[in-house]
Amino acid sequence: MYFAYDYINENEQICRRVIQQMMGRLFGMGGDVIEQMKLTIQEEKVVRRMKQFELETVTPREVAEWTGLEKKTARKLLKGLVDKEVLAASDRLERVRKYTLEKDLSKFIL
Structure with missing residues (x-):
């Protein structure tokens, strides 16, 4: 800060x-919650952009464009955000194509 x-x-x-x-x-x-809420710079950039522009969903292609990452790397980044419970997979199919922000982000300091 x-x-x-x-x-x-x-x-x-x-x-x-x-x-x-x-x-x-x-x-x-608790300490494990603090560890869990640490976001990388790229992850924070994605979350901030979604909140700033009030985006409902995001795709790996959009994240790749915002961050300058490859699409495959953007997919891994989004998967990490799902694991940290920041994003949720909006497609419940075999392959996830879109992600949405979780409602409660109060445990994350952005």
Whole structure:
């Protein structure tokens, strides 16, 4: 978490409160939950983009375009997000083609 020096000087209480809330979330959970909620930079980029543009679903091709990864690597990234329970497979067929965001992302600090 980053705060500009000027912002800290002008809004000291707000910065302190934000940091305390973040620490409360982290230390109020079990250690395995903290490990589970760590997202890589690429994973965080995908989740932020979906939330920013309010996307219902995402495909490996779209993720590959956003991140500059190969389509196969994007598929692995999405599978990792499903394993971390950030995304859910929207196709229940043999091969998953689309992914949707889980409703509750409160355990992830984005």
